Amino acid sequence: xxxxxxxxxxxxxxxxxxxxxxxxxxxxxxxxxxxxxxxxxxxxxxxxxxxxxxxxxxxxxxxxxxxxxxxxxxxxxxxxxxxxxxxxxxxxxxxxxxxxxxxxxxxxxxxxxxxxxxxxxxxxxxxxxxxxxxxxxxxxxxxxxxxxxxxxxxxxxxxxxxxxxxxxxxxxxxxxxxxxxxxxxxxxxxxxxxxxxxxxxxx
Amino acid sequence: xxxxxxxxxxxxxxxxxxxxxxxxxxxxxxxxxxxxxxxxxxxxxxxxxxxxxxxxxxxxxxxxxxxxxxxxxxxxxxxxxxxxxxxxxxxxxxxxxxxxxxxxxxxxxxxxxxxxxxxxxxxxxxxxxxxxxxxxxxxxxxxxxxxxxxxxxxxxxxxxxxxxxxxxxxxxxxxxxxxxxxxxxxxxxxxxxxxxxxxxxxxxxxxxxxxxxxxxxxxxxxxxxxxxxxxxxxxxxxxxxxxxxxxxxxxxxxxxxxxxxxxxxxxxxxxxxxxxxxxxxxxxxxxxxxxxxxxxxxxxx
Numbered sequence: 001x002x003x004x005x006x007x008x009x010x011x012x013x014x015x016x017x018x019x020x021x022x023x024x025x026x027x028x029x030x031x032x033x034x035x036x037x038x039x040x041x042x043x044x045x046x047x048x049x050x051x052x053x054x055x056x057x058x059x060x061x062x063x064x065x066x067x068x069x070x071x072x073x074x075x076x077x078x079x080x081x082x083x084x085x086x087x088x089x090x091x092x093x094x095x096x097x098x099x100x101x102x103x104x105x106x107x108x109x110x111x112x113x114x115x116x117x118x119x120x121x122x123x124x125x126x127x128x129x130x131x132x133x134x135x136x137x138x139x140x141x142x143x144x145x146x147x148x149x150x151x152x153x154x155x156x157x158x159x160x161x162x163x164x165x166x167x168x169x170x171x172x173x174x175x176x177x178x179x180x181x182x183x184x185x186x187x188x189x190x191x192x193x194x195x196x197x198x199x200x201x202x203x
Numbered sequence: 204x205x206x207x208x209x210x211x212x213x214x215x216x217x218x219x220x221x222x223x224x225x226x227x228x229x230x231x232x233x234x235x236x237x238x239x240x241x242x243x244x245x246x247x248x249x250x251x252x253x254x255x256x257x258x259x260x261x262x263x264x265x266x267x268x269x270x271x272x273x274x275x276x277x278x279x280x281x282x283x284x285x286x287x288x289x290x291x292x293x294x295x296x297x298x299x300x301x302x303x304x305x306x307x308x309x310x311x312x313x314x315x316x317x318x319x320x321x322x323x324x325x326x327x328x329x330x331x332x333x334x335x336x337x338x339x340x341x342x343x344x345x346x347x348x349x350x351x352x353x354x355x356x357x358x359x360x361x362x363x364x365x366x367x368x369x370x371x372x373x374x375x376x377x378x379x380x381x382x383x384x385x386x387x388x389x390x391x392x393x394x395x396x397x398x399x400x401x402x403x404x405x406x407x408x409x410x411x412x413x414x415x416x417x418x419x420x421x422x423x424x425x426x427x428x429x430x431x432x433x434x435x436x437x438x439x440x441x442x443x444x445x446x447x448x449x450x451x452x453x454x455x456x457x458x459x460x461x462x463x464x465x466x467x468x469x470x471x472x473x474x475x476x477x478x479x480x481x482x483x484x485x486x487x488x489x490x491x492x493x494x495x496x497x498x499x500x501x502x503x504x
Contacts, residue, residue: 001249021250066274066315078313079265079274084357084390108389108449129254130357130392130448131273131481132261152325154315167257169250169450179250180389183451187385187443194385194439198377 005164009057010102012122018170020179024126025166026103029144030059032158034083036151038091045098052147053159055099059126062088062106063136064154067143075143077160081133082107085125093117109171109180119176126168127179139165207491212289212347213296219487219495220281220304223351225312226500227485228271231262233499235482238420242394242447242454251452255394258447258480273481276314277353279305279335282417282486286344290491298337301349305329317356338410350486350498352417358391358479362413364405367471376401376473377432381439383475384456389449392479394457396420397440401473403464408474415460416478424461433459447480457482 001021006014008028018024031053033041044051065080085106088095092110095101096117104110104123107130118124128136142161149156171179195201231239239262243255265272281301285291306328308314318331329335342348365379380399400411423430436459446452457480466472486498 023253064274064315066271066276066313068313079271079315081274086390107392127448127450129257129261130389131275131355131479132257133274134265134268134270134272135257135261137270138264167253169253171450179450183444183446183449184388186451187388187445190443191385194381194442195378197439197442198374198381198435200374200378 008059008102011057015102015122015124016174018124018173019175020170020173020177020182022170023166024103024168024170025164026059026168027163027165028161030061030105030160030162030165031055032061032063032065032160034062034064034155035087036155037148037157038088038095040148040151042091042094042098052157055101057100057102059103059105060095060101062104065158066133067153075146077137077140077143079133080136080140081131082128084108085110089114096121096123105168109178115172115176115178118172118174122174124170124174125172126166127171128166128168136165139163207290207345209290209292210493211293211296212291212489212493213293213300215489215493215495216297216347216349217300217304219489220301220349220351221307222497222502223349223485223487224279224304224308224314224353226502227351227353227483228276228312228314229269230266230500231272231482232484234419236262238457239394239480242457246447246452246454248446248452250450251446251454254447254450255454262481271312271314273355274315275355275357276312276317277355277483278317278359279329280338280352280354281335282338282340282350282352284340284342284348286346287341288345289347290345291347301335301337302330305335314353345491347489348486349489350417350484352484354483355479355481358395358477361387361391361477362409362475364409364472364474366405367473369466369469369471371471373432376471377436377439379473380436380459380475384440385443385445387477388445391477392481393445393449394447394454394480396478396482397436397456397459398476398478399436399459399461399473401463401471402466403472404467404470405472405474407464408472409476411462411464412474413476415462416476416482417484418460420482421458429461429463433461
């Protein structure tokens with residue numbers, strides 16, 4: 001279990017060094033996107049429209065933050081924990097392929113389609129502790145921008161400058177390994193032991 | 204009611220409820236802090252331990268900075284217990300007072316707007332049709348007890364009601380709970396508190412299950428047979444290896460709290476309500492003379 005600190009944009013070479021179970025801290029630019037912003041970015045790509053930001057080598061954070069706007073119109077992050085990533089499974093692979101992002105940050109893990117894209121294009125999944133919204137907000141040094149506010153503040157495309165954002169547990173690496181798969185196999189093995197404790201035998 | 208003059212409670216309740224929302228979302232109750240810290244001490248899986256450490260650092264920072272410990276500040280639910288002998292003169296105004304408290308807390312704490320009209324949009328102030336939801340109870344005595352219980356969506360999504368065949372028995376109930384929590388995995392942000400209830404009917408079981416989440420974490424049910432089941436289910440769930448945030452470890456749940464009601468001969472309703480690690484709640488008791496006693500947090504007026 002290595003502890004690694006990287007700054008975005010992150011090169012494929014750095015990404016390929018990461019293994020499941022490693023702890024990653026990220027500095028630099030990251031952007032927030034949930035279901036709606038993923039959909040819109042992919043629509044832009046399809047229509048050949050330019051994105052408000054070059055995503056290459058950056059980290060996408062699955063998060064709908066609590067934000068506050070001051071009297072000068074500047075945005076501040078109050079709390080920003082991860083949302084459930086599995087909702088993005090339906091288009092994350094396409095998103096990685098089109099935009100060549102290096103890290104996907106969220107909670108709860110993702111599945112085969114995303115893992116395959118990560119292996120092919122060199123990206124990792126970093127699990128951020130669910131609900132740890134204050135830790136996340138503290139690592140945000142500046143709100144660099146916000147786009148697509150018409151989607152509502154939780155769904156908008158937020159661009160943050162972060163410093164040592166983490167800890168992110170590498171849940172899926174770029175070599176086809178998934179910590180989530182490993183754990184679910186182990187849980188399956190432990191099921192019989194759990195049944196024994198409550199006195200049932202059949203599956 | 205001898206000697207007690209009828210008085211208005213709604214203005215006091217509005218102020219108290221605001222405090223309850225603010226403190227419940229920014230400071231964990233002492234029993235929850237203790238349960239998570241104990242889990243941190245005993246967790247042996249390094250990844251699981253790192254998750255518990257992040258959780259502790261997070262809620263300590265939230266409490267110090269007085270900001271919500273999780274960005275999902277829940278849907279607004281109150282439990283209101285009115286003493287049958289309480290000299291209240293404005294019972295009809297309590298709902299309005301609690302609604303205004305939710306609106307103010309949304310702006311001032313701030314809390315994330317989490318009330319979405321299924322036929323419209325997010326109201327922006329945490330109120331809407333039937334929300335805040337108020338669970339009313341009439342109890343003996345002359346006090347009013349208000350509890351704010353804002354619960355996040357991720358763990359709420361792991362709730363269930365199942366109508367079991369009575370023939371499966373109590374072991375069958377435990378198996379359903381263990382199977383359900385294995386399927387839930389890391390989704391409800393473990394370590395969780397698992398509320399279980401059987402009997403009554405579908406509606407009664409889920410109400411009772413959710414209410415169990417308000418018990419101090421790990422306090423056993425007063426009936427020995429129930430407490431024994433709670434212990435077994437906790438041990439079984441923690442044997443799975445799901446761990447904190449589903450990233451591996453022996454701390455998957457902090458406790459299982461169970462209760463029951465009498466059942467219809469043909470039914471065995473079973474409900475599960477799951478609480479994430481952010482076991483937020485705050486309660487207060489208002490006595491007949493309007494004095495306020497906070498039950499979970501040290502709050503200065």
